[in-house]
Every structure is written in C-alpha cells, then in structure tokens.
Amino acid sequence: MASPRPIDECVALMKGGAGAAGLSDREVVALVDAGKIAPYGLERALGDMTRAVRVRRILVARTTVSDFASSALPVDHYDYSKVFGVCCENVVGYLPIPVGVVGPYKIDSDTYQVPMATTEGCLIASTARGAKAISLGGGATTVLLGDGMTRGPVVAMPSLVRAAAVKAWLEGDGYSEIKQAFDGTSRFARLIKLKVAVAGTLVYIRFTTTTGDAMGMNMISKGTESSLSLLLTQFPDMRIIAVSGNYCTDKKPAAINWIEGRGKSVAAEAIVPASIVRSVLKTEVADLVELNIAKNLVGSAMAGSVGGFNAHAANIVTAVFLATGQDPAQNVESSNCITLLESLNNGESLRITCSMPCVEVGTVGGGTALPAQAACLDMLGVRGANIQEPGENARRLARIVCATVMAGELSLLSALAAGHLVKSHMVHNRGGAAPAVPAAPAVGSCIKS
Template sequence: MTAADADEEVAADLAERVRDGELRLYELEDHTDADTAAMARRLLLERETDADLSTVGDYSFDASEASGTNIENMTGAVQVPVGVVGPVRLDGEAAADEHYLPLATTEGALLASVNRGCATIRESGGATARVLKSKMTRAPVFRVEDVAAASEVVSWVRANEDRIREAAESTTSHGELVELTPYVVGDNVFLRFGYDSKDAMGMNMATIATQEACELVDAETPASLVALSGNLCTDKKPAAINAVEGRGRTVSADVEISAETVESVLKTTPAAIAEVNTRKNHVGSAKAGSLGFNAQAANVVAAAFLATGQDPAQVVEGSNVITTADVRVDEAGNRSLYASVTLASLELGTVGGGTKLPTQAEGLDVVGVRGGGDPAGTNADALAEVVAVATLAGELSLLGALAASHLASAHEQLGR
C-alpha cells in the first residue's frame, strides 16, 4: 500500500466516524495530520452532497500552515486567478522607484483597466504617495449608571492615559497606543483606542491590548465593560467615523498628467475627466449617501487584498476613498489633469494573518515587502503606497473610459 493509499484509508475511516456521530468535523486534526483531515472532510461532503471536490483538494501548500490559524474545518483551497499590473513608478516615503502589484480577481476587464492607468502614470513620470496616518482601532462599550457617572469615567480616562497606555502596551512588543478618544451616549461610554501596529494589520493585537486596558478601567471607575467591541471601531461595516478619522492606514496618491498624455493614452481630455469625476464621483455619490466618492476603488483594493493575504472583509473600509480630478493651466496656457485618491481606512499588513500563506507571501515578494520592515512599519507603509497608486491608476482608466464612452465596449472585448 502506498502512502497516498494509506492516507485515503485513514481519511475514509474518519469520514465514516463523523457520519456515525463518533467525531465532530473540528476534531479530525486530533487524530491525523491536517492534509488527511481535509481529505476526510472532502470525502464526507462528496458523499453527503454529490459534489466533486477534487479541484478544491488540489492545493500546493501544507494544510498545517493554515489549519487552525487561518481556517477551521479545512477542506481545501479556492483558487482565484492572479495577474499583475505595472510596473508603475512612484515617489513614496516607504516605496520608491518602480513596482509591480499582483491582483487576484475574476473580473475580466479589471487588470487591463488598471494597467492602462499605470501606463498613463508612467508616461507622466510617476505618481506621489504618502501614508498620512496609521492607527488600528478597537472601541469597547461600557455601561454606567447615568450621564454623571459617564462624565466621571471620561474625566478619569483623560487623567490616566499614561496608566491605560502602560496596561495596553504590556501585551505587545511592537504595538503602541497613539490615540484614545471617549464618546458618551446616555449611559454608554465608548473608548476608541488607536494603535500603531507597525507591519501587522493589527486587529488581534489591538483586541488583546484593549482587553488589558479595559480591565483597568473596569476596576478603577464606575464603568462596567459590556463588550470589547462596541462597533465604534468600526470593523468590517460601513461607518462614517472610518471615512473621517481613518482606520488602518490613511494614504494618498496623486499625479499630474499633460493634456497630450490624457488624449494619447486615455483618448479624452482633462476637462472631460474632471467633469465625469465631479458629476459621478462627487454629486452622484453625495445623492446616494455614499461614504466612498470614487469610481472603482474597491475593485483594486479587493484584488490586492486577495493576492497579498489581507482580510478580504476589510474591503468595506478600503472603499472609503475620495477621488479628485481638476484641470490645471500653467503660465504658458498648457493644460493638464491633476488627479488624486485618498484612502481613509486601508487596513493591511505584511506580517501575520494570511500573509504567511505561500501564494500570498509570493504576492508580497512581488511588491518586495514580505515580513517586517526596517524600521518596523515601513513594509506595510510601502504596500499601502503601492496599493494607493494602483487605485489611482484604476480611477484614471475608468474615468477616462466613461469620458470617452468606451466602458461598454471594453467590457465586451474583455469578457465581462
């Protein structure tokens, strides 16, 4: 009997024990290795649903790298096509020169669109990008007796920020508490903690550190902790506070493009793009009550997140983007297009989470930012700057297509 046959026999036995109620799905790794446990779950599902899971089971990494840390009840892996955009030149504080960016998506026109924007930026000598703010937030909610007690808690918090900071930072060797803001709503007190999480996205670090700080607040004030997350953080939900105050990294990118380049690459004019941006991204978004004033920022952010191991649910915050486009005229009367994007709450990292999985780590290698930076935080800053420039490229291309009335034909040609 070959080793593969032996593994399949073990998997079949485990699948039968689950069907008989002797074991539960999540207990299989206690009886075998992670790959065989995944095989047992596939066999069970195939018998129960008549599905063929041979493709899901054809993955290239050791299941032990993901099982328990990135996924529970693992059955296999879903493959999303990955392409690359660039190179695009950028002038950032953490990222410089030319960079490629891998994007994982099933949307046929996306990479072609972003690459056209990258070509526009290249023709213009490159884009500028800067991380303006970095803080991962967690906001617990406390119960108090009344507004007077709430005021007492807020006063204590403001007078004891050093003690709170010491408690929070005692749980981490890298994270720093950089902001603490109280909010009162009747008999509710929210404390919005903001951490510099360096190269990690930082959600787990922020949660653990905040728990330690909350125990101090709970012990020293009339407040009683109700929930470690009170939704004022705000994680994975549309929220104006993230669009205004930021969460994760707040990053901007801009470029100035000559009228000749706009006409030769985007097939339109600076004035036409500026008008589309104003009427679509600003007026249309305002009328819709949108928190994002952009054309397709989430497209690029989601594809970059999938390719580099970020939490895809945080694309919600990643779509908090404002795109600007204005016509500029120099002293000689030459016209150009100034365009920018500001991503208020881009939550990403280069260590931890899904970044350690093999295909995602390869994606980070393409950008040149795998692992911790020196100094700490610079790799995640660099990734944020590259994603921002790619987002700018996507905005330029789509606005150009709309201004030139090319959107429908482009999607027809590219299979969407």
C-alpha cells in the first residue's frame, strides 16, 4: 500500500479540479485529522455518499469500544442521497428493523395491511388478532375531530401591564394582522387560532395551524417567526426569548396537548359481537369491561397519568411511526389515548373506542422520503401530498394509526383478562436463542435503483 502523500500536496489536489475524490481513504483521513475537511462534510468533499460513510467509519473506529471496522452495522446497498441534508448527520451506516403487517384490517369500509416496524415479539401478532376480531365484527370506524399543529413561542415584556397588553392585542384587533403575516409564509400553513397565556412578564403564544400533508414543524416555525417580527413592530419593547417556549408542547408530556389537541385529533370505534370475543379473543365481554375500568381508568388515575388511559398505545404508535418515516420522538404526545369499553345489549356485544387528541403525522418531508418508509406509506395509499385534497393523506394516516391502536388495545386487554399475557410472550419472545455473533448483514431495505 502506497504511503499517503504530504498534507500540502493533498490540499492542493483537493482544491484542484478532481477535488478530494482523487485522494486515497488514508489521505482523506489525514486531511480530517489536520482540520482540512470537517468530519460532517465528507459527503460534500468526496462527492460519493457511500465512500463518505466508509471513511467516517475509519475515523470513528479509532474511538469506539468495539471493533467498529468489522461491525455488523450495514453500509452498502443504501441510497444515502435520500438522507444527506434531510434525515441524519455523521452517518456511519443504517439500521434494518423488521417490518410486519397487521391485516387484512377493515377500517372505514376499506381493507388495509398496516405496516409496523418493531423488535418486540408478540406485538404484531397480538395487534393482528385484535384487527381480526374487529374486522369480523364489521370493521373499525374512525373520525377526525381536529387538525392543527402547534408552536408556542415565549416573549418577554418590561412589565405585567405590557404583557397583558400583548395578550389583549393578539386576542382582539391584532389577530387578523398576525394571521396575514403567518399565512403569507406558506402555500399550506394557515393560522386557525391563538391561545395566549401570561406568566408574570412572560407571554406564551400557542399558534394552531393547518400544515397540509406535512407534519409541519418547520413550516409552522417559519410562520411563527414572521408573526413575531410583526408583533415586534407593534410592541418594540418586546424581547423574543425563543420561538418555542414549551407551550406547544413538542415531544414532552403536557396536559395542554391532552386537552387542546395537537396535530390530528382522531377517534376510532368498533362493535364486536360476544361470540367473536369468545372465539377469537378467548374471553368475555363483562371481564373486558371490568378490566378496562380497573386498569386503564382507575389504575391510570391512581398513577396520576396525563393522557395515559390506555393499555399500550405507545407500542403501536411507535411501530407504525418507524415503518412510515414519522418522527419517533413525537410518540410522547401522539400516544395520548383513552380507551373505553362498553357492554351492549346485555352483554351480546362489546363497544370499544380509542380517542387520541394529538397524533402528529405527515406523508411528505423528513423520513417519509426514504424509499423503505415511502413503500410502507404506499401500502396504505397515503404516500406524498394529496393533490385533490391537501392534507387528506396525513389525516387518513392518523385515522389508520388510531384504528390500529384500538386493535392492539383490544387484544392486549383480552390477553390480560384471560391470563394469557405471559404465556404468549414466552412463545413469541423466546422462540430460539439468538446466535452469539450476528450473521453478515443482508442487503438493506433502501436499495439504490
């Protein structure tokens, strides 16, 4: 192997017509060590996404505990151009996660195969059982109760009186001006309402807006900044503390999301005959109703839960989010759910509903553009923007999420009522010992065309 050329010569070559592409990996590493190439800038310097990942792995291997050079973390057969500048930085590979399906599942008279990405054995099998019971009973019905993403900046005023003046202006004559400033920043973002709160001299302004088929945080942040600039002209003694003052609230438990909603507010309902409860779910209607009250309602209240009046909504939300390219951290508020069960006609059937006030999803932007995640959105018929009805794809996805949560709730509650939970997990989670050393990774899920 030839020795690396001197740094000065490498720098001269890099600045020439060929750029860093004409250098060896060892020479590129030397330039990074010398501060001539930033580690995060390898893709741009080399013009080869996969090679940039390989060189970065060489750099990282020097400071990792394990032998990263021979790591089973895959590198090849992935289209990193979909990632660069959009989804991830300092990329050193990609992580394959198994994807299973729940279905056929009848939701609003349509039949779906719902993709879920998870490493928790039994989760998809259980959710599929719930979907089977619901479909045999006639299927799930869903409704959209609200649609509005939020951003809650915080500003400071020199006195309490001035803070109150800001609140009064925003809730009165100023609203139309703020709306005009906000709506002018996007084709899709439209201000729906403002909720203003004062804490001393601090003013918190919760913008609620439509965002088309995008989840919309970047879109709404841009509109919020424009609105704050206008507000500053009206109140020149105002100081903008932050475009997000945690009054949104994003990626944190918050009663305001549970009460006011955030993203898509959706609900799902199904009526399952007692005969199907017995044959498919192996339990009784009365036992399910009693368990739901004791566990999901009283138990959650005893724990002081906010939005956690359910058995395991977060399990299903996270798995669908991972499969469809959503922001998994927004599972925090998106999993807010209350599950209610009711015996109908003297126990002849069971009504189950799940109400979820803040499901935050999009079908354009972010991880939805990655090929594998886009393929999962295609399975549901909601990939990309809906041209005829902007926002309808994202709304449909939220309704599918809610219906799938309901299937998972029904099955888990049935397993608990019948005393089958531990046994089923032993079957699905203990199917065989994993090999001590993973086999060579197979071709990845994002294949270059």
